[in-house]
Amino acid sequence: MSESMKYMRQGRLPHIWCPGCGHGTVTGALTRAIARLKLDKNKTIIVSGIGCSSRAPGYLDFDTLHTAHGRAIAFATGIKVAKPELKVIVLTGDGDCTAIGGNHFIHAARRNIDITTIVMNNNIYGMTSGQYSPMTPKGFLATTAPYGNVERSFDLSKLAIAAGATYVGRATTYHVQLLTDLIEKALLNKGFSVIEAVTQCPTYLGRKNKLGSAVDMLNWFKDGAVNVKAASALPPERLAGKFLIGELHAAPEPEFTEVYGNVVSQVQRKFDQFQGGVRGCEQNSD
Amino acid sequence: MRTEFRLSGSGGQGLLLAGIVLAEAAILDGKNAVQTQSYGPEARGGASKAEVVISAEEIDYPKATDPDFLLALTQESYRTYGKLMKRGLIIVDSSVQLSDEIAARTVSVPILRTAAEDIGKKVVANIVALGALAGISGIVGQSVLGEAVRNRVPKGTEELNLAALAKGFELAKAVKT
Amino acid sequence: MPNAKLMQGNEACTLGALAAGLEFFAGYPITPSTEIAELCAEELPKLGGKFLQMEDEIGSIAAIIGASLTGKKSMTATSGPGFSLMQECIGYSSLCEIPIVIINVQRMGPSTGMPTSPAQGDVMQARWGTHGDHPVIVLAPGNVKECFELTVRAFNLAEKYRVPVIVLMDEVIGHMREKVILPEQSSIKVVNRKAPAAPGSYVPYAADPNGGVPDMAPFGEGFRWHVTGLFHDETGFPSNKGEVADTLLRRINLKVEKNEPEIRDYAVEGVDDCDTLVVTFGCSAMSALSAVRQARKNGIKAGLLRLKTIWPFPEATFDGIMGHVKRVIVPEMNLGQLAGEVERAVARRAAVERLGKVNGELFRPEEILSVITNGAARTAEASK
Numbered sequence: 001m002s003e004s005m006k007y008m009r010q011g012r013l014p015h016i017w018c019p020g021c022g023h024g025t026v027t028g029a030l031t032r033a034i035a036r037l038k039l040d041k042n043k044t045i046i047v048s049g050i051g052c053s054s055r056a057p058g059y060l061d062f063d064t065l066h067t068a069h070g071r072a073i074a075f076a077t078g079i080k081v082a083k084p085e086l087k088v089i090v091l092t093g094d095g096d097c098t099a100i101g102g103n104h105f106i107h108a109a110r111r112n113i114d115i116t117t118i119v120m121n122n123n124i125y126g127m128t129s130g131q132y133s134p135m136t137p138k139g140f141l142a143t144t145a146p147y148g149n150v151e152r153s154f155d156l157s158k159l160a161i162a163a164g165a166t167y168v169g170r171a172t173t174y175h176v177q178l179l180t181d182l183i184e185k186a187l188l189n190k191g192f193s194v195i196e197a198v199t200q201c202p203t204y205l206g207r208k209n210k211l212g213s214a215v216d217m218l219n220w221f222k223d224g225a226v227n228v229k230a231a232s233a234l235p236p237e238r239l240a241g242k243f244l245i246g247e248l249h250a251a252p253e254p255e256f257t258e259v260y261g262n263v264v265s266q267v268q269r270k271f272d273q274f275q276g277g278v279r280g281c282e283q284n285s286d
Numbered sequence: 287m288r289t290e291f292r293l294s295g296s297g298g299q300g301l302l303l304a305g306i307v308l309a310e311a312a313i314l315d316g317k318n319a320v321q322t323q324s325y326g327p328e329a330r331g332g333a334s335k336a337e338v339v340i341s342a343e344e345i346d347y348p349k350a351t352d353p354d355f356l357l358a359l360t361q362e363s364y365r366t367y368g369k370l371m372k373r374g375l376i377i378v379d380s381s382v383q384l385s386d387e388i389a390a391r392t393v394s395v396p397i398l399r400t401a402a403e404d405i406g407k408k409v410v411a412n413i414v415a416l417g418a419l420a421g422i423s424g425i426v427g428q429s430v431l432g433e434a435v436r437n438r439v440p441k442g443t444e445e446l447n448l449a450a451l452a453k454g455f456e457l458a459k460a461v462k463t
Numbered sequence: 464m465p466n467a468k469l470m471q472g473n474e475a476c477t478l479g480a481l482a483a484g485l486e487f488f489a490g491y492p493i494t495p496s497t498e499i500a501e502l503c504a505e506e507l508p509k510l511g512g513k514f515l516q517m518e519d520e521i522g523s524i525a526a527i528i529g530a531s532l533t534g535k536k537s538m539t540a541t542s543g544p545g546f547s548l549m550q551e552c553i554g555y556s557s558l559c560e561i562p563i564v565i566i567n568v569q570r571m572g573p574s575t576g577m578p579t580s581p582a583q584g585d586v587m588q589a590r591w592g593t594h595g596d597h598p599v600i601v602l603a604p605g606n607v608k609e610c611f612e613l614t615v616r617a618f619n620l621a622e623k624y625r626v627p628v629i630v631l632m633d634e635v636i637g638h639m640r641e642k643v644i645l646p647e648q649s650s651i652k653v654v655n656r657k658a659p660a661a662p663g664s665y666v667p668y669a670a671d672p673n674g675g676v677p678d679m680a681p682f683g684e685g686f687r688w689h690v691t692g693l694f695h696d697e698t699g700f701p702s703n704k705g706e707v708a709d710t711l712l713r714r715i716n717l718k719v720e721k722n723e724p725e726i727r728d729y730a731v732e733g734v735d736d737c738d739t740l741v742v743t744f745g746c747s748a749m750s751a752l753s754a755v756r757q758a759r760k761n762g763i764k765a766g767l768l769r770l771k772t773i774w775p776f777p778e779a780t781f782d783g784i785m786g787h788v789k790r791v792i793v794p795e796m797n798l799g800q801l802a803g804e805v806e807r808a809v810a811r812r813a814a815v816e817r818l819g820k821v822n823g824e825l826f827r828p829e830e831i832l833s834v835i836t837n838g839a840a841r842t843a844e845a846s847k
Contacts, residue, residue, distance in 0.1 A: 012700065042685040047529075058689055058700060063682040065532065066691035066701075067525065068555050074522035078529025078537070079682060081513050082487050086533070086683045104525075107518040264508040306640060310469040313642045319469065321640040325579055347753035347828050348639050 004031035007041065009061045016055055018126075020206075020214030022173035022199030026120050027056045029176055029197070030089070033183035044087040047076040049101055051127045052201075053093035053120035070100030073108045076115050084257040087187070088114070094121040094135035098154050102134070109163035112191040113256040118183065119156060119194065122201035130204030141208045156196045161249045166191035168249035172198040172221035175245060182247060190255045198225075198243075289425060290350035290374075291338040293415070294367050295359030298330040300412030303438065305336030307416060311426045311434035312340040320348040333362060340425060355423050356390075357415055358382060359397065368392075377419060393422070395457050401450060410450035413439070417454015418461075428455050470643040472610040472636040473498035473540075476566055479614030480538050481506060482651050487530035487537040489515040489523040491545060494578040495634040496568035499540035520545035524552040524565070531561050532690065534656070534681030536618055540566035543585060544575060546592070553627050554593035555692045557715060560668070560677065562621035562656065564614070566630045568637040569745075571823050580823030581634035583745055586800035589629045590774045596712060598719040600628045600726055601774035603744040607641045613728075613771060619654035620726060624718045625676055631773060633796070635746035635825050662686045667699040672710050674717030719775055727780065728771040733759060734784045737766030739835055740791045740813070742805050744770040747794050750826035757828065758835045765835050773801070778808040785812050790838075794818040794831050 008031060017023050034044070044062045048054035050069035057064035067075045072090045080088045097105050097119045108115060124142060125131040132142035132149045135156065139148045160168045167189035169182035179197055186193035200206065200217035211217050228246035231239060291308065293301040305321045312319035320339045326332040337350045354374045358364035364382045371390035378384070380396040395418050401411035413435060420431050432448055439447045470478075477499050480488075488503035490496075504514045513530070517523040520541055527537035541549065546567045556563050569585050571577035589601045600620050602613040610632060617628040659665045659678040667688040670677040680686035693701035694708040702708070719726065732755060734740065739758070741751045748769040758765035768784065770777065791813050793802035798819040806815045818834055820826055 041687060043683055045682055058691070061687055063532075063687055064689045065529070065682075066689070066693065067528075068551055068692055071521065071525040071552065074517065074525035075529035077515070077517070077522070078487070078489060078526030078531075079533055080529075081515050081526070082530035082535045082537075083533040083683055103518050104522050107522070260513070264511060264513065267508045268511050306469065309640055313467055313469050318642050320642075321469070322635065323638060345641070346756065347749050348635070348641070349825055349827075351827060351829075 003035040004028065007031040007034050007061055009059055012059050015059055017052060018203045020200065020202040021052070022122065022201075022214075023053055023056060023120055025173040025176060026053075026118065026179065026197040026199055027059065029180040030091075030118060030183055031060070032180045033187060036184055037187055039087055039187070043085065044089065045076070045079055046089050046091060047072045047079065048091045049093070049096035051093040051096045051125065052122070053091055054096060056091045070096055071104065072096065073101060073104040073115065073117065077104070077108060077113055080113055080115055081257055081260070084114070084261060088116070089187070090115055090117040092117060092119050093126075094119060094123060094156070095125045095133040098134045098156060098159070106159070106163040109160055109165040109192045109194070111256040112164055112166050112253050114190050114192070116183070116186045116189075116193045117195070119196050120199045121156065121196050122199045122205060124201050124205040126201050126204050130208055136205075140205070143208070157194070157244075157248045160194040164192070165194045165249065166251055166253050167193035169194075169247045170196040170198065170243070170245045172218075172225055172245060173200060174218045174221040175225065178245060185247065185250070189250070189252065190258075191253060288339060288341040288343075288345070289355075289423070290353045291340070291355045291357070291419065291423070292350050292353040292367055293336045293338070293357045293419075294363035295334055295357075296363070297325065297332045297334040299334065299359055300409065301334055301357075301359070301415075302336045304412040304416045305338050307413075307431070307434045307438050308338045308420070308426070309340070310437060311420075311431040312338075314433055315426050315430050317342055318345050320345050322348050333366070335363070335367070355419060357419050359411065359415065364388070375422070377422060393461050395461060397454070397457070400453050400457060404453055405446070405450050407446060407450075410447055413447045413450040414454040414457070417451040418457045419454070421455040421458020422461055428452070467642050467644050469640050470607055471498065471638060471640045472604070472607045472632060473568065473638065474502060475607045475610040475643060476540075476604075476614045476630065476632065476637075477502040477506065478645065479611035480564065480618065481510065482611070482648060483615040483618035483653055484536045484655070485538055485618070486512045486535040487515075487527060488512070488539065489517050489526035489530070489537075490539045490541065491517055491520045491523050493520075493542045493545045495570055495637050496540045496542045496566060498637075499566055499568075520548040521552065524549040524556075524563070527563050528552060528556055528559075528561050531563055532682045534658070536562075536622070538564040538566065538618075540568065542568050542570045542578075543572040546585060546588065550588075550592040553599065554595060554597055556627040557593070557597035557599060558692055558694075559690050560625035560679070560715065561690070562625050563627050564617045564621050564630065565627060566614070566632060569631065569633040571821070577823045579634065581746055581796060581825060582821065582823065583633055583747060583796040584800065584821075585631060586773060586795075586797065589631055596716060598624075598626045598716050599774055600624070600626055600719060601631050601772070602628065602728070603631045603771060603773050604636060605730065605745060605748045605769055605771065606636065607639065608643045609771065610636060611643065611645060615651055615653070616728075619652065622654050622656045623676070624722065625679060626715075626719060631745065633746045635749075659686070666697050668695065668711075669697045670714060672714050674714060674721040676718055723775040723777070724779070726772055726775060727777040729777060729780055730769045730771060731784070732756075732767045733764075734766035734768060736787060737764050738787050738789045739763060739765045740768060740784065740788045741765065741794065741831065741835065742768045742770070742791060742801070743794050744773060744801065747796055747826055750828050751794055751831050753828035754831035754835060757832050761836070763835060770801075776804045776808065781808040785809065788813045791815045792818055792831070792834055794820070794826055794834075796820050796826070
């Protein structure tokens with residue numbers, strides 16, 4: 001048995017994902033990265049929101065939390081602040097993270113709280129059968145974009161960097177080795193880390209947009225991706241229509257729970273000294 | 287016996303703090319006290335009202351129903367709440383122009399001017415007013431009120447506020463004579 | 464006077480939470496509850512606890528559920544608009560049985576309403592705000608001291624039954640200050656969560672289907688269990704089976720229904736011989752108490768039933784006091800939310816008169832006295 005399988009709840013398999021879905025590949029990359037780092041199963045918490053990607057924690061042998069739609073990072077924030085010694089990993093999707101959960105995402109990045117967030121980006125809402133997400137490319141078809149998606153899409157990695165994430169990387173389910181390496185580095189970063197794992201949804205995105213089989217979609221990732229290291233040497237015309245993969249941002253900064261922990265240890269004292277304040281002398285109203 | 291106070295003026299005059307200090311002094315004096323307030327969206331400048339009910343017995347209803355004393359530091363608060371006064375006494379700042387439409391007994395006291403000129407700080411008008419109110423009503427003595435002032439005013443301003451309180455009690459004596 | 468302090472309702476509530484063992488607070492600023500967040504920000508770290516200002520109320524309640532899963536007693540505080548945003552996760556807490564305490568200092572609504580004005584319009588939202596049948600406990604303090612006491616109790620009930628407990632305050636009680644003598648910490652009864660002994664044989668949701676409460680393992684202690692807002696079986700993993708859903712939903716609701724007598728809490732005055740019974744809660748009860756006392760002085764046999772537990776609604780309480788009652792008056796700062804429940808409990812044994820007030824001002828005692836004396840209809844006629 002491979003080391004990484006030890007982190008699976010094997011009794012919960014088989015999983016619910018469609019044949020050809022890339023989420024298992026991303027989950028596999030995560031368990032391999034965890035195995036390399038030998039993370040303590042008893043001190044690692046996996047949190048997810050709602051959607052196909054968010055079913056992954058059920059198959060992972062840790063304390064696992066399948067929360068409400070979009071709220072994974074907010075639940076994870078509570079866990080991490082309450083018990084900073086725990087390793088907290090969020091598994092989410094493009095809709096869960098950037099639409100309904102967008103606010104929690106940017107604020108967790110702003111705080112630089114030590115949570116590793118893996119966004120399984122399949123560019124579509126799969127669980128509800130193929131509606132467009134904030135990361136569906138313009139012009140793509142979806143059940144709610146029958147005439148082609150007219151909305152612009154997020155560049156998740158740029159969003160994460162701008163919001164303050166201190167480690168950001170992108171890979172695809174074709175580039176599994178890179179994906180595993182990036183997740184490993186993200187787990188080592190003490191701060192808010194985001195890995196955008198581009199993954200295929202042959203059932204909805206693929207069928208609707210005639211992208212072919214899962215293998216065809218993997219080839220689409222292979223052809224579309226340019227490693228950020230290679231990209232710097234390429235002229236702009238060679239990058240047209242391509243997307244960058246690799247380590248996109250690594251800029252460590254003080255971590256939130258550590259900074260707040262220092263405040264806590266400085267002000268700690270006994271409860272019985274509480275006197276009550278002059279609260280409410282200046283009450284504002286909204 | 288239940289004694290009701292209504293302290294009114296504009297937001298930022300510190301009437302809420304004055305109400306809190308008055309209620310706390312009553313408690314230090316062994317009485318029951320309840321302080322409530324109503325306020326609008328403005329932190330500064332809007333109408334502001336604090337109420338204090340003091341009694342030796344249990345207080346069931348926390349708001350003033352028929353105030354024994356109304357403090358009004360602005361023309362607007364005098365007009366608004368003065369009309370509602372029945373048996374109680376109105377204490378207005380001397381800058382307020384009295385109206386014939388308001389029938390309740392009224393005394394005019396130079397609170398704002400005393401704060402600005404005698405103490406030299408307009409911000410302590412609330413404590414001058416509190417001294418005047420306590421002196422006129424006789425509800426609590428100066429020393430116990432001083433203790434409450436010390437408890438509740440910002441650190442470093444205690445002496446200034448105690449001086450303001452003393453001035454307020456002096457103003458009250460002048461009213462009585 | 465030992466330890467007599469002038470204290471605000473919001474302050475007393477915060478102190479109650481700390482006395483009950485609060486270790487984690489997450490919230491978002493909103494009038495008229497903000498003082499609770501401010502005090503937690505200041506006091507919690509001194510006790511080694513954690514305060515977090517989240518990006519919104521949804522994040523706040525999500526964070527306290529997360530913190531509670533690590534074994535920490537957790538709370539948030541809000542008012543109407545924020546309470547509306549919290550509804551989904553109240554359902555999550557109910558279904559996943561994660562203890563949390565939510566303080567709702569009510570203000571005028573709907574919508575932004577009148578932020579600085581009191582109201583009692585969240586009675587039904589507190590019970591039925593989230594979708595689906597769900598257990599919830601709602602307590603309503605009637606004075607500053609009770610803000611302390613009922614917040615302690617809220618934590619105890621949340622931990623004991625693994626349900627969300629809502630403390631339904633209002634702007635009047637949250638902001639008013641009165642003399643309070645707090646009990647010594649050593650005399651306060653504090654209930655702590657029942658945790659399983661050790662990992663291994665832990666079945667997270669194993670409990671008597673007849674309203675049993677499963678033991679709850681803290682995250683990060685080797686139990687490695689799964690929590691989901693999907694219907695789940697005893698193992699905690701999702702299930703689509705109808706009988707599993709049926710068993711779970713009935714069990715979590717029975718936890719509260721079966722224990723209603725223990726959760727029940729109320730105060731009475733003059734109910735032994737009253738023919739006119741006033742039923743109310745929170746700030747309206749202060750006005751009602753004054754009115755009932757004045758009515759008694761005027762020779763009217765009036766009594767007051769003040770509910771301190773609103774949900775589960777203490778129906779059986781009425782059986783004990785309806786003896787001589789011919790009229791029931793329900794003053795409340797909404798358009799009749801509690802009154803409907805009272806009508807159900809009174810079950811036509813007496814006429815129920817609704818007295819709703821929604822202008823953002825606390826009842827004056829004479830408004831209620833007038834109805835006690837003349838009846839609601841005749842009072843309305845007279846005021847025309």
